[in-house]
Each structure stands twice: as structure tokens, then as C-alpha cells.
Amino acid sequence: MNDSPDLRPAIEFRNVSYRLNGADDRELLHNLNLEVQRGETLVLLGRSGSGKTTTLKLINHLLAPSDGELRVEARPIREWDVIRLRRMIGYVIQEVGLFPHFTVERNIGLVPTIENWPASRIAERVREMLKLVGLDPETATRYPRELSGGQRQRVGVARALAADPPILLMDEPFGALDPITRAELQHEFLELQKRLRKTVVFVTHDLREALLLGTRIALMEAGRLINVQTPEEFLNSREPLAAAYKNAFGAGA
């Protein structure tokens, strides 16, 4: 057994549960065991309330596990300085969440700025990022409200990648886009991922997206992980929930 950190999974869940601390103590995630390998795109597939977003938020510690152990880069999550941890994890959400009072440039350069990079290096990095996500360099001086939905999400991806984090968390990033823009961004994401080889955890409820983007698909339902399969295995799976998904999306999905 080799324990060198590079061969260990980037993210490991060991019997992780998450409960809301309410009167009813509702369990949103039950006894999750999951490993995310370095450089893979693991898709969390499931319907609303299946626990996929909860799983994602546990990774960047927006939520704290109620039970079990979670390791990021082979290190238990409670040993991490949470701010350091988050700065090495890019985070993209469906609502994008760009800072409306910052220009595109400042939005993308935010983490490098708070990490005290020199200004020239930030400016260079912003240009590089705009190019990477297929945006015109002159977009840099615009405000988010002046952009289309697709452009905004491109900026969201650029912002998440700016400090070159090894891990990227994406929560239905293309869910609010029109079908054509969505398909464009999905293909650009694939191209990007071929080059960058980040460890990506990608949340979606869209089977087609999961099959297209995922190295492996983790199927979730009611706070439980059903199974983890490659897209091929998923398509051939007789597991009832996987079959239900294939049905819902048409046999040709």
C-alpha cells in the first residue's frame, strides 16, 4: 500500500452523514462512502433532495459533517484551515454568484488578489482566464449585469480557476442556461478538462450531461449513494433507479 499523497484519492468520504440540527434532526446524507480520484470528473447524479449538493458543500466545508470522516488531499477536513482549503477548491454554482459591484476583471482576480499576488501577475492571469473560457479580452472591464447568462457562467468558471486550484466543485453550473448555450459550455468544459486535468466534482440532475462529462457517475437518492459507475456501465446497468433515469431521458440518452 503506497501512502504517498499523490496516489491517494483527492477526496475521500468515510461513513459521512449530515443531519440538520433541527427539531426533527432530518438526515440529508446517510453514511456516504466515496472516493474521488485525482484528475477525474465525478458526477453526482440525482434528483432534488438526493443529497448531491450537500455532498458538494461538505467538500469545501460550507457544511460540516455530523458523522464520519472526510479527507481532502489525504488530510482530514477538521485539520484544514478552512480558508486555505476553500482557496484551493474552485467553486461554481448555478446562480453563478458574480459580485455585481466588481468588473469581470476584479471578479476573476478576486482569489489571486486576496492571496496577494502582484498586480501584473493578476492582470496577466485574468487575460489568460478570459481566453481559456472563450471570452473577448475587452469583457474584462464590463460589469456582470452587462453580460448574457452564458457569458456570466464563463466568468464564473474563469473565477473558479483563477488561482489554479487542484479541485473544482460545480453545482449544476449549466442548469440555468438555454439548451444551445448549455451544449456549447458542456463541450468547452470537456476541452478544458482534457487540458487541465483538475479533480472535478460535478452535480447535475441531467443524465445526458452526466454521461457526457463524467468519468464516473455517482447515483444518489434520498441522501444515499446508490452506486458509482462509468458512463458505459451506467448505460448497461439493470439497477432500477438507473433504469428509471434512462427511461426518463429516453432510451437513446
Next chain:
Amino acid sequence: MNLWQFMLHNHTEVVELTLEHLWLVGVSTILAVLIGIPLGILITRWPALNKPILGGANIIQTIPSLALFGFLLPAPWIGERADRLAILALTLYALLPLIRNTYAGIQGVDRAVVEAGRGMGLTDRQLLFQVELPLALGVIIAGVRVATVISVGLATIAAAIGAGGLGEYIFRGLAMVNNQVILAGAIPAAVMALLADVSLGWLEKRLSAN
């Protein structure tokens, strides 16, 4: 003698009372901003303090102003001078709109923006100063505006405890049953309130543009 002749004839006194009025309103508003905005921020961080702090400010607001001036009279140092008393009372009255608007402004910032900021690794301080406060500024200025306009009106009552200001004319005019003297106090006070309203309204609009 009409109103203009009266004001012209007594112009040094009109200016003096106007300046006193401005002093009362200005100092109390600044104090209220310095206390109210941090309290408003505090209750976004410790929701348990929300009820006691907003409730307290609400109760102060319900005390009739004349009674509040009276209540504060026995206070040490403050009670020694009428203008200190007036400033304290005006500050207390201005707190509610400031606390409430600061709180509402920060709570009103798009949750997705805050979550993205937190997820990217902003510290709470960075989130507050770089994201939440700039985005809440329009709403906070709206609170300053409400507080200032209320203060300009309330400060006229300060004359009842001898704190000066344009209320002097209003009370004198009431005693003399002379409308012109009342108006000599009321009109400059109204103009002051309007100017404060318009200028802070302009600022609010500019700062909410983003």
C-alpha cells in the same frame, strides 16, 4: 412686518439658530451612524441579538420625544447641558432606522453572491467589507436619510429644554400667538429637511446603481 422682513431684521439670530439646529442634527446623526451601523452588522453575525437590539431601538422610538428629553434630564454629565441632552435623545431616535436598514441591507444581499464568496475562501471580514457592505450601502444610506429627516423635525422640540435650534422660534411664536415667528423657525427647518432628503436621496441612488 411680514415674514421676510422679520427674518431679514433678525438675520443674525436666524443664522445662529439654524447653525445650532444643524449642530444638533449633525452630531446626533453622526453618533447614530457610528453606533447604529456596527449594531446592525452585529445582529447579522449573532442572530440571537437580533430581537433584543431591534426591540430596544423600537421601544426607544415609541417614547414620546418630550418625555424622553425629560427622562434623560437627571443623567450625569449629559444632564448638565441642554444641547448634550438633546443630542443624546436625537441619537437614540435615529438608531432604529440605522440598525434596521443596515441589517436589512446585508440580509438583502443575494445569497448566491455571499455563498460564492464564502466558497471561494473569503474570510468573514473580507466578505463583510468587500461584498456585503458595498452591496448594502444603498439601503444603509436610505436609513441615514430617514434618520436625518426625522432628526431635523425632532430637533425643533429640543428648544423646549433650552437646547436652542430653530424650535426657539416655533415655541416663541406659539407663546406670542404670532404665526410669522413660528414660520421663521418652521420654514428653515423644513428647507433643511428637504435638502437633507434630496442630497441623501441622490447619494443613495448613486450608490445603489451597482
